[in-house]
Structures are given as C-alpha cells and as structure tokens.
Amino acid sequence: ANSSLPSTKEEKSVRRKPPAPKRQETPPSSDPESWEQRSSSSDPDDEDEDDENTDVTKILGKLPKGIDLQSARQILNDIVVRGDEVHWEDIAGLDGAKKALKEAVVYPFLRPDLFSGLREPARGMLLFGPPGTGKTMLARAVATESKSTFFSVSASSLTSKWHGESEKLVRALFGLAKVLAPSIIFVDEIDSLLSTRSSSSEHEASRRSKTEFLIQWSDLQRAAAGREVSAREKKMGDASRVLVLAATNMPWDIDEAARRRFVRRQYIPLPEHHVREQQLRRLLSHQHHQLSDADIQTLVENTEGFSGSDITALAKDAAMGPLRNLGEALLHTPMDQIRAIEVGDFEASLTSIRPSVSSTGLRQYEEWAREFGERG
C-alpha cells in the first residue's frame, strides 16, 4: 500500500479467495457445470483453486432461486474485486469526503447496531467531480476499511446484447451483494447507466439494465428500512449492509429521479495546493531524486488545475527522464549509476503533461456542486 506510484484501477489482482461465506450452511449448488468438477492437473495453485471453487459453490448455493447461476458466476469473476487494497492514507487530501464516507458507510457497516432508526444509513451515495480526482480510490478504500465485498461495476459490464441477459446480470449482482454483505456496489460512470438521454431501440439492453437496476435498488432500500420484508427474503442476505456507491464525471447527465435517490452527493474537487504537495512528496518518497523543498514548492505552483491522476502521470513521466538519455546503454547501466530525478525532468514533462480539466469545465462542476452537492 505504501508503493510510491499508486496503482491504477486497471491493476487488480484476483488471486485471493472470495470472502468465506458468513451465513448458515446451505446445500451446494447442483449446477452440473460447477467449477469444482474440472479435472485435476499438476498445477501447484490447484489447492488454492479448489478452495476457491468450494467457496464459489457455497456462495452460489445461498442465492435465492430466481437468480441465474451463470450470470452470478460472471459477476463473481469479473465484478468482485479482490486484492490490491486501497487504504485511506493512500489517498492525498479529500479529508471532508473521507469523513463523510466514514460516517455514512464505514461506521454503520462495522457497527450496524448503532446505526438504526434515525441513524439509518443512506443506501446510496454519489461521488462527483472532475476525472482522476480519486473517486474510485475512495470507493475502494471504503470497501477495505469497512471490510466489505467490493463489486466494481460499469454500465457496459451490466449490458449484454443477449435478450434478457442484462436483467439477469443486474439481479445476480444484487443477489450476490446481499449474500456477501457487507457489500459495496460501486458503479463507475453512473451517468451512462442512469442517463437522461432518451434511449433508442439499439440501446434497449442498457434501458433494460437501468430499469432493473432501479428496481433492485428500490427493493434494497425497502428491505433495509425493514418494511414488507418476508422471513424468506431476510434469509437471503443482509440487505441492510449493501450500499450503492456511484461515481460520475458528468453529474448533470443523471436524470432527476435517479439523482434524488442519492441522498448524499459528495463533491470530489481538484486537489488544492497543500494536497498537491502531499501527493508529490508521496510519489517521490521512494525515488532517487534531487528536488529541494523550493523545487517542490515551484512544482506545486505549476500544477494548479491538475487532478490527482494528472499529477501521477506527471511524476511517472518525469521519473523516466534519467533513463531517456541513456539510449541502448540503459540495458547494461548498473542501477547505482542512473542519475537522480531532477526538477528539470519535471519541467520537461510539464510541457507535454497538461491538466485534463479546463477552467470552463471546472466551473460547471462548481455550479452543480453548489446546487446539488455536499462539499468537503
């Protein structure tokens, strides 16, 4: 977690086992295609895989009847993120957002007994702001810190061109989230799932997944509020510890009805001066560099308007500086003869790495935040 270059959302490891089921045993799935029926091989990972398969079978066995097992497997494979954890301290700044997320999600998940009645936590929270400001990192930190299963969803992962498959995927997603509760369903770019744009027939599949998503989410809210929940429904999982956390760079594209469901809407702004400094220092902390405090201050001034991911990109590019002049010699130069990263490397990189949000774009976020959001 302390690595100098924070990992991107693409880098996810799926080696770890799915979390062990916490509820009472139910008979394993009788699905003939179960994973555990694969023939054995001499792969040293086999034992791990066997454990994994047993867990998967147990999880699938707890799903209510109407849920398609193939879709559930797909969700477990592609959507449940394991390993490569993000912690609060990996995220520079955003103290207000961290505090809001702790209060709205982490504490209620860890102490459900304290958070009922008036303290009933919200079932949905929206993180909005310019791209690359740490929304995904925050969601992943929430999952780590609240010891939750993390379902990382995008609109495209819930849209299948096969008739009826989109709804099945969405139902499997919510079904699994309840079985594996506490769970965070994180929807990146929620605007494309819940957009106001009228969908033509070719977007039939996305319209279907949107409708099913809203139905399932309502059921969750209803179940969590403790109303109209049958004993059978209760046995299927813990709906009170499932939260939909969504992120968007285009909050104005979410239709009004969907927007209102996000009781909490948290603005994730561009990093301020001291946050850029904190991030730059952290990125340089394990590197061989020669930047003085004054150099860092100059860099902080020169990165006004940069997002967290722009700053990461800048530092990565500058870190390549000492290698760039070596040419082929790179292949045999010993490590200790590679020169340190200098402020000049950053200056050179600043000519090509520019802020990805324009000042006009930024004003649009500020306005939306004033009208609909919480700051911090």
Ligand code: ADP
């Ligand atoms: P978003 O979801 O807001 O588009 P991400 O959370 O995916 O942005 O951030 C993209 C990358 O940018 C991260 O992997 C990290 O390298 C860097 N980054 C962005 N914001 C921060 C931050 N506040 N602290 C540290 N790194 C950040």
